Amino acid sequence: MTDTPDLTGRIALVTGASRGIGYFIARQMAAAGAHVIAVARTVGGLEELDDEIKAERARTGKGEATLVPLDLTDMTGIDRLGGAIHERWGKLDVLVANAGVLGVIGPLAHIEAKVFDKVMAVNVTGTWRLIRTVDPLLRLSEAGRAIIMSSGAAHSARAYWGPYAASKAAVEAMARSWADETKNTSLKIAIVNPGATRTAMRAQAMPGEDPATLPHPSEIATRIVPLAGAALAHTGLIFDARADAFQRYRMPD
Ligand code: NDP
Numbered sequence: 001m002t003d004t005p006d007l008t009g010r011i012a013l014v015t016g017a018s019r020g021i022g023y024f025i026a027r028q029m030a031a032a033g034a035h036v037i038a039v040a041r042t043v044g045g046l047e048e049l050d051d052e053i054k055a056e057r058a059r060t061g062k063g064e065a066t067l068v069p070l071d072l073t074d075m076t077g078i079d080r081l082g083g084a085i086h087e088r089w090g091k092l093d094v095l096v097a098n099a100g101v102l103g104v105i106g107p108l109a110h111i112e113a114k115v116f117d118k119v120m121a122v123n124v125t126g127t128w129r130l131i132r133t134v135d136p137l138l139r140l141s142e143a144g145r146a147i148i149m150s151s152g153a154a155h156s157a158r159a160y161w162g163p164y165a166a167s168k169a170a171v172e173a174m175a176r177s178w179a180d181e182t183k184n185t186s187l188k189i190a191i192v193n194p195g196a197t198r199t200a201m202r203a204q205a206m207p208g209e210d211p212a213t214l215p216h217p218s219e220i221a222t223r224i225v226p227l228a229g230a231a232l233a234h235t236g237l238i239f240d241a242r243a244d245a246f247q248r249y250r251m252p253d
Contacts, residue, residue, distance in 0.1 A: 005229025008033030016099030018045025020199035024221035030063030039068045072126030082133030091140035094228045098149040108162040116163045123167035144187040145228045148175040179236030188235040190227045194220045195242030
């Protein structure tokens with residue numbers, strides 16, 4: 001599944017757009033014509049994204065960005081963002097809930113409470129609050145799409161990855177519940193495991209690994225962006241972006 005959809009006129013909210021996988025998803029969605037609402041805390045990264053999108057627009061006339069510096073642990077900030085989207089566009093077409101943190105890799109018994117709480121706050125509570133905020137806006141789109149970023153860690157029994165693995169398992173469970181709740185609407189929800197990708201998070205997790213052996217985030221983004229369009233025909237499926245051929249599978253009911 002690598003055909004880029006035409007996203008002209010579509011409003012796409014991408015979290016974690018300041019770097020890594022989210023940055024390239026945002027860039028590619030804008031290049032496909034979307035107006036991207038780019039969320040992250042690092043203003044420099046968002047501005048760099050905006051510069052790229054403006055340069056592309058100068059070449060092709062396509063794509064635009066609205067930058068939203070926001071910490072996803074700020075629940076009222078997320079609510080305010082939903083209100084602002086409703087006021088300006090009256091709907092949302094695409095949600096990419098991509099922002100996430102790894103926390104600390106270490107034995108569960110040694111993890112500090114504040115680290116555990118932060119991983120849950122960003123990955124789980126932040127994602128839930130975002131879903132709560134944009135659900136009504138996505139239902140107002142004629143073909144809403146939500147892409148929820150998970151990880152292979154959600155299904156693994158991997159020593160030292162406890163908090164992150166638990167958070168991603170929770171995100172998947174939440175996304176699957178949401179997909180079931182919305183199955184009779186035009187909204188379609190995809191859960192995506194991007195697989196090991198050359199980003200800051202991966203370098204933090206695996207400091208000894210040669211990043212050159214990993215796919216570039218733009219390559220992974222290219223496999224994920226089609227899910228914002230008609231290519232995503234079913235809701236509640238888990239996609240695995242690691243394979244050469246983009247794979248999908250359904251969890252048992
Ligand atoms: P990066 O660390 O490169 O980027 C993470 C993004 O999330 C940044 O844009 C960061 O922006 C944003 N973010 C983190 N905390 C917050 C916060 N509190 N509020 C708002 N934004 C925040 O990660 P990747 O690109 O590697 O990962 C993207 C997604 O893919 C994550 O959900 C990750 O779990 C998942 N994933 C990644 C894999 C990999 O190998 N890279 C493998 C499997 C899954 P800022 O710091 O500016 O706020």
